Amino acid sequence: MLNRSSSHLFWEKTERPIIGLMLVQPQVIYHFLHLFHRSKLYNNKYTTMFSSSKYTLHAPPADFRAIKSLIAAEYNGIAVTVPEFDPVVASSLSPSGKVPVLETGSGVIFESNAIARYIAKTRRDTGLTGDGSALEEGVVDSWIDFASNALELPACIWWYPTANKLPFQKLSYEKSKVDFAKGLETLNNHLQTRTYLVSNHITLADIVVASTILYPMKLVCDKAYLKPFGNVVRWFTTCVNQPQFKAVIGDVVMCKKETMAKGQEAPKQPKAQQSKKSKKKGGDKKDDAAAPAAPAAVKKVEHPYKIMDKEAPSKFSMDVWKKTYSNAATYEEGMAAFWETFDRAGWSLWHQNYNYNDDNKRIFMTANAITGFQQRTDEVRKWAFGVMDCLGTEETKLEVCGIWLFRGDTVEHMVNANDDANWYTWTKLAGADMELTDEVKARVSAYWCSENELEGKPIQASTVFK
Numbered sequence: 001m002l003n004r005s006s007s008h009l010f011w012e013k014t015e016r017p018i019i020g021l022m023l024v025q026p027q028v029i030y031h032f033l034h035l036f037h038r039s040k041l042y043n044n045k046y047t048t049m050f051s052s053s054k055y056t057l058h059a060p061p062a063d064f065r066a067i068k069s070l071i072a073a074e075y076n077g078i079a080v081t082v083p084e085f086d087p088v089v090a091s092s093l094s095p096s097g098k099v100p101v102l103e104t105g106s107g108v109i110f111e112s113n114a115i116a117r118y119i120a121k122t123r124r125d126t127g128l129t130g131d132g133s134a135l136e137e138g139v140v141d142s143w144i145d146f147a148s149n150a151l152e153l154p155a156c157i158w159w160y161p162t163a164n165k166l167p168f169q170k171l172s173y174e175k176s177k178v179d180f181a182k183g184l185e186t187l188n189n190h191l192q193t194r195t196y197l198v199s200n201h202i203t204l205a206d207i208v209v210a211s212t213i214l215y216p217m218k219l220v221c222d223k224a225y226l227k228p229f230g231n232v233v234r235w236f237t238t239c240v241n242q243p244q245f246k247a248v249i250g251d252v253v254m255c256k257k258e259t260m261a262k263g264q265e266a267p268k269q270p271k272a273q274q275s276k277k278s279k280k281k282g283g284d285k286k287d288d289a290a291a292p293a294a295p296a297a298v299k300k301v302e303h304p305y306k307i308m309d310k311e312a313p314s315k316f317s318m319d320v321w322k323k324t325y326s327n328a329a330t331y332e333e334g335m336a337a338f339w340e341t342f343d344r345a346g347w348s349l350w351h352q353n354y355n356y357n358d359d360n361k362r363i364f365m366t367a368n369a370i371t372g373f374q375q376r377t378d379e380v381r382k383w384a385f386g387v388m389d390c391l392g393t394e395e396t397k398l399e400v401c402g403i404w405l406f407r408g409d410t411v412e413h414m415v416n417a418n419d420d421a422n423w424y425t426w427t428k429l430a431g432a433d434m435e436l437t438d439e440v441k442a443r444v445s446a447y448w449c450s451e452n453e454l455e456g457k458p459i460q461a462s463t464v465f466k
Contacts, residue, residue, distance in 0.1 A: 022300070054270055056103040057103075058090035059089075064404065065217050068211040072120045073119050074248060080117055100115060113148065126201075126362070127361070128140075128203055128207070129204055137204070146186070153179075154176040157214050158177060158180060159216050159219050161257075162219055171176075173261075185228070185229070188230070189229035189231075192314070201370065202242065206239050214240070214255055217252070219255055221254075222257055222258045223256065234419075241372075259286075305382070305413060309406060311338060312346060314343045314345055315343055316343035318383060320341075346409055348408065348430060348431030349406075350427060351426070351427040351429065352403065352424050352425075360400065361398070370388045372461060373420050376418045386404035387447055389447070391458065391460065403443070414426075
């Protein structure tokens with residue numbers, strides 16, 4: 001409804017010092033750095049009430065090695081100034097003469113991973129370096145080293161020529177694609193049962209690895225190349241759609257067609273098979289033998305929900321309901337319209353509860369997890385609606401739960417669309433084989449309309465899937 005949007009409650013509830021997000025004060029100029037919408041970085045500042053130290057990062061425009069530190073600064077609320085790049089000044093500051101280099105009030109830090117680690121460690125409560133244990137911090141470092149050793153070199157050899165940073169060499173190009181795929185395979189296998197690389201929230205490991213593969217994902221890794229790495233694509237899109245990532249890199253558009261470097265030939269397309277075999281006059285019989293018939297085109301399998309819409313049409317319109325929910329003058333008016341049109345025979349209501357609520361430690365991390373879950377549910381958006389909440393407090397317990405409306409009488413299609421749905425317990429509230437009770441109506445209305453409290457617990461974040 002008008003006073004409730006997908007992010008309204010999240011920002012309302014996160015304007016508290018305890019959860020470590022940024023507040024914009026009237027006396028502070030808050031600039032977001034959009035690397036892909038500007039030709040160069042200049043006078044950009046990341047401001048917060050949590051940091052009074054002065055940090056200046058010297059790096060070339062849109063340098064992926066600087067991006068990871070700036071994203072870490074967003075998560076930690078660290079003020080970082082990025083001046084117009086002067087290579088002479090930058091190289092004079094770094095003992096190695098290389099960039100990026102970070103000026104602090106106490107000295108200079110060089111090498112990109114060292115800078116990112118330093119910024120991540122300025123605040124331990126955000127969890128960027130892990131849960132505080134030496135083991136988890138070591139695991140985070142392991143993935144940072146993995147990015148440097150297994151991904152960065154082949155990635156740069158592949159995409160640098162497209163940006164005229166290196167001359168194109170065919171053998172190097174072909175080997176880099178193979179080596180990069182090996183690194184993605186390692187990532188893909190690791191992410192098979194995980195949302196993020198180390199913990200149940202984003203850490204510096206995710207930031208560094210995502211930053212390392214950012215340009216390949218934008219410029220050269222087309223859909224065909226990424227087809228075997230579905231878990232990587234899911235994880236990468238989850239990361240780059242987080243507000244802290246977007247504040248630095250803007251909206252990321254995935255590569256649709258591989259960008260060709262200067263001097264590189266575009267891959268040849270396979271020739272279409274002729275429909276009729278030309279006849280040879282007086283030719284050899286073996287040559288005249290009929291060629292094997294081309295395999296019949298595989299018919300695209302329709303989504304079960306589409307089949308359901310054709311074979312068992314419902315009077316209930318999801319599009320109409322979503323517009324009603326967004327535009328109704330009051331919650332009461334919106335819910336009254338819903339119950340008038342709800343088709344129990346064609347739709348079902350489900351309660352959702354996260355199985356690992358004990359792992360939720362920070363409000364903003366839990367809210368990010370909810371957002372990521374919904375982003376990965378896009379396949380069934382046309383046939384699903386839901387509201388997910390983060391309930392409780394950091395001092396007691398944070399719980400993730402929600403109520404969803406699905407086409408049909410099963411949650412199976414949600415689970416097939418989003419693997420993370422397996423980590424939730426789904427309980428049917430109403431459907432073809434289950435009567436809709438007044439108690440269920442009240443519970444659904446509470447989940448979809450409450451703004452401050454739900455089930456006797458404060459609502460810390462609330463996200464609508466519509």
